Amino acid sequence: MLEVTPSWQTQFEAQHQNAAVPKWLKQVRQDAFARFRELGFPTRHHEDWRFTPVTAITETVFNPATKPYTSVHLPEIKGGTRLVFLNGIFDSELSSLAPLPKGVIVTTLAQALQDFPEQLESQLGHHASYQESAFVALNTAFATEGAVIIVPRGVVVEDPIHLLYVSVGTHYPTIAHPRTLVLAGEQSQITLTETYLGSGGGMVFTNAVTEIVLEQNAVVDHYKLQQETYETYHIAHMQVSLAKNSNFSSHNIAIGGTLVRNEANALLGAEGIECTLNGLYLATDRQLIDNHTFIDHAMPHCNSHELYKGILNGRGRGVFNGKIMVRPDAQKTDAKQTNKTILLSKEAQVNTKPQLEIYADDVKCTHGATVGQLSADALFYLQARGIGREEAQSLLTYAFASEVIDRIRVPELRDRVHDALFTHLPTTIRPEEF
Amino acid sequence: MLEIKNLHARVDEKEILKGINLTVKPGEIHAIMGPNGSGKSTLAGVLAGRATFDVTEGEVTFNGQSLLELAPEERAREGIFLAFQYPVEIPGVNNMYFLKAALNAIRKHREEPLLNSTEFTKLIREKAKLLELDASLLNRPVNEGFSGGEKKRNEILQMAVLNPYLAILDETDSGLDIDALQIVANGVNVLRSPERAVIVVTHYQRLLNYIVPDFVHVLAGGRIVKSGGKELALELEEKGYGWIEQETRATAGATA
Numbered sequence: 212m213l214e215v216t217p218s219w220q221t222q223f224e225a226q227h228q229n230a231a232v233p234k235w236l237k238q239v240r241q242d243a244f245a246r247f248r249e250l251g252f253p254t255r256h257h258e259d260w261r262f263t264p265v266t267a268i269t270e271t272v273f274n275p276a277t278k279p280y281t282s283v284h285l286p287e288i289k290g291g292t293r294l295v296f297l298n299g300i301f302d303s304e305l306s307s308l309a310p311l312p313k314g315v316i317v318t319t320l321a322q323a324l325q326d327f328p329e330q331l332e333s334q335l336g337h338h339a340s341y342q343e344s345a346f347v348a349l350n351t352a353f354a355t356e357g358a359v360i361i362v363p364r365g366v367v368v369e370d371p372i373h374l375l376y377v378s379v380g381t382h383y384p385t386i387a388h389p390r391t392l393v394l395a396g397e398q399s400q401i402t403l404t405e406t407y408l409g410s411g412g413g414m415v416f417t418n419a420v421t422e423i424v425l426e427q428n429a430v431v432d433h434y435k436l437q438q439e440t441y442e443t444y445h446i447a448h449m450q451v452s453l454a455k456n457s458n459f460s461s462h463n464i465a466i467g468g469t470l471v472r473n474e475a476n477a478l479l480g481a482e483g484i485e486c487t488l489n490g491l492y493l494a495t496d497r498q499l500i501d502n503h504t505f506i507d508h509a510m511p512h513c514n515s516h517e518l519y520k521g522i523l524n525g526r527g528r529g530v531f532n533g534k535i536m537v538r539p540d541a542q543k544t545d546a547k548q549t550n551k552t553i554l555l556s557k558e559a560q561v562n563t564k565p566q567l568e569i570y571a572d573d574v575k576c577t578h579g580a581t582v583g584q585l586s587a588d589a590l591f592y593l594q595a596r597g598i599g600r601e602e603a604q605s606l607l608t609y610a611f612a613s614e615v616i617d618r619i620r621v622p623e624l625r626d627r628v629h630d631a632l633f634t635h636l637p638t639t640i641r642p643e644e645f
Numbered sequence: 646m647l648e649i650k651n652l653h654a655r656v657d658e659k660e661i662l663k664g665i666n667l668t669v670k671p672g673e674i675h676a677i678m679g680p681n682g683s684g685k686s687t688l689a690g691v692l693a694g695r696a697t698f699d700v701t702e703g704e705v706t707f708n709g710q711s712l713l714e715l716a717p718e719e720r721a722r723e724g725i726f727l728a729f730q731y732p733v734e735i736p737g738v739n740n741m742y743f744l745k746a747a748l749n750a751i752r753k754h755r756e757e758p759l760l761n762s763t764e765f766t767k768l769i770r771e772k773a774k775l776l777e778l779d780a781s782l783l784n785r786p787v788n789e790g791f792s793g794g795e796k797k798r799n800e801i802l803q804m805a806v807l808n809p810y811l812a813i814l815d816e817t818d819s820g821l822d823i824d825a826l827q828i829v830a831n832g833v834n835v836l837r838s839p840e841r842a843v844i845v846v847t848h849y850q851r852l853l854n855y856i857v858p859d860f861v862h863v864l865a866g867g868r869i870v871k872s873g874g875k876e877l878a879l880e881l882e883e884k885g886y887g888w889i890e891q892e893t894r895a896t897a898g899a900t901a
Binding site for chain 1: 694721722727733735737738743746747750751754787807
């Protein structure tokens, strides 16, 4: 445990002193902040943080990010609903609200707190536990803005809902605490994208928490694309609570940032749940991308699938820790986890660890991790047909990533991931028709 | 077109090729036969530029250019094509895209206009039809999940599309049924022209019933120990490789 610098205390007091918020929220924030002080930032002595030093965060005094003066370039999104937050602050001009099916709510956290505080009281902070994590505690204590999505029972939202969190760096270190809450009612269905973008110079700390709740038979297709600047520290927790027969799928693409830590946790607390957590991470020089996943099988007859793929170049580093818990009641669990990493350089490095804890006896659990280079045979085969070495490397790297990219069902997001991938490849060829 | 002089090559520390001499002129078809382990595939691999083989001595020129100094892709662009004995599976890379990228890389090198998707699709359908190949192979990832026969057919389709000056078939006939064998032979015969040459590396005489070679060479112990016309292949089929090896040992004994 590290001593928490006094600046956090000052900031906490300054931010919330005069805030007009419901009493329960005031209490939650105070409790979370107290817990943050107790926990302190993790160090490398914590098993879960062994390979991911956060000293740069610990030792820096961050100021709350403010509305940027520079204009930002946003990816084009055709139609649909999007909420845009610049440095954690909602920007209504950049956002657009397309007509939504009756009863569907897509709004900001601040607005939701005004409009229906009771509904938030029973959900906000109830899924992502600030007891366990200093970063969740920090977010819970400080988060004032973010997105709230509520889909009522039986409603199917056809078009994806896009959330864009954009950080614009400045000459001093800044911090933002994006907070997302998604409540998918019984038999509802939505597709949701969370995109984290960055521009400008300067150190940025994005400390995000996303809570997603699926009621019975709900279907949520979730995507996260993290593409911030190389001076960004991105720490994110996603906590998913799944009810009976619900189906959750998430694709987590991490490309930007100097230090990225994604925690994706799913609690399978009823029968008949289907849960998919997939991911792709690309890291090059001065980048460390750490994915920690935790799938908690608490009840019988649930399936979970996990495929995380990494492409590491230069001195890029990756960490993957995939924990699967199968509790005594969770008979007939079918859990499959795969982590594959390609190292494109001698200096690149990955630490991968599957972590299976199985307390039921009639289950099917498999896990596999591979770390390797591009296949020399495949490279030679492509070269022997006239394709240059670098282009062949790009093609094979692309093919490796495509196993995850091809599963992205939002075309414009898939295109953006394609584009981002190509800027990482040795050549800029663009296979237009894979 | 191709001139191989005193070629020596090794894999790890083991010398496999011990002084190969061979001249191939445009329009010719050469068959290289020989027992297992004689160095046939090594020779094919060295010509295509496989890095696992270390050339220790000798030289190879292709149209007057020193071949051994070129990267595999440069050799391909100059017009050399190796049909692999074991075609590589490449998950995630579409066969059609792969072949288009290859063809355009070669065309670019030759300063010919690149083909767009429509032109390419037209070309490839023609070639597939000519060879009586199932075009559905094209929409799958390169060789992934292909049967042995499908992989070999895919090699022949690639050869037909890339239209090389020198095609080297490395035991393309091994493990093929008679239908697939005819497709392979058809591919070679379609390619056959006064300005192109083919080297057929094979263990069996069977393929040579369909592809009539101008020359047959027997490779044994890393050297070409006997050369002749197409009748040599029949002789080998009849008598096996034993007599060649005996003859070679006798010669080696006599010179020792």
